[in-house]
Amino acid sequence: MGAFDFDDPSAGSARSLIEALESVAIAAGKEILAVRAEGAQVIVKSDCTPVTQADRRAETLILDFLTTEFPGIPVVAEELAEAGRCPSHARDMFFLVDALDGTGDFIAGRNEFTVNIALIRGQTPVTGVVYAPALGKIWSGVTGQAQVADVTPEGEIVHQKPIRTRQRPKTPVALISVTHREPETAAWLERLPEHETASVGSSLKFCLLAEGRADVYPRMVCLKQWDIAAGDAVLRAAGGMTLTLEGTPLLYGVEGSDFGCSRFVGWGSAPDA
Secondary structure, three states: OOOOOOOOOOOHHHHHHHHHHHHHHHHHHHHHHHHHHHOOOEEEOOOOOEEEHHHHHHHHHHHHHHHHHOOOOOEEEHHHHHOOOOOOOOOOEEEEEEEEEOHHHHHHOOOOOEEEEEEEEOOEEEEEEEEEOOOOEEEEEEOOEEEEEEEOOOOOEEEEEEOOOOOOOOOOEEEEEOOOOOHHHHHHHHOOOOOEEEEEOOOHHHHHHHOOOOOEEEEOOOOEHHHHHHHHHHHHHOOOEEEEOOOOEOOOOOOOOOOEOOOEEEEOOOOOO
8 A cells, every 4th residue: 555645535545544444443343242252251461451362362363454454564552562562663654553442341241342543643643443343333534534434243334424523512521431530530520610421431432522422531540552542533533632731732652652641631622721
């Protein structure tokens, strides 16, 4: 595949990239659902977080695809990093992969887990796909253009439509994690004017912002870049933004990195000064 024209989302190369990432995300989702049907075995990693064979099988499938189809682009992925095998540098572009975001939700039998694949260019997420296999929904975005679609049990994408963020209403909806209720986020929300809250798992929070179904997503603990890059790409493509607490766009990088990201707030529309 040739150079990508990210300034023109309708360009054939950009469209082909999105379609390729959608196809492998759906294939990875089938692996995850197959493991769930078999019964997942849970292992605790060195950082005390859980992993299952669903995480590993889905990641292996995605890595094999990306290294075959895009051999010149480095890949950073969650289980690859755990094994100490991620690249230590990337000049301009690299993929960020979380093959099963929301492992806790997956283990608990909830449906709010996702497959996340993003392409980073110049420290910015320019392309992303988020697939929720148990919900049969897929979101994708490339600069200035985002969409949501249904996915049939056979893996076919249907009913695809464009999505955009909304102007913040008088009573905005703030999204919080289902499984992580850190006090810092609660304190940040206390300073927000009158609002409603909703609990949502995994990177689906970014997707709801992108669809204009919610307005703000604060996260006051440090996550890993692969947790959020794909959702962030979809949100930015839909007209939203993800900012640090200092009000600058959240950046992604490999050089000298442990692949962590700073505290951030995802916004559907620009925040008040």
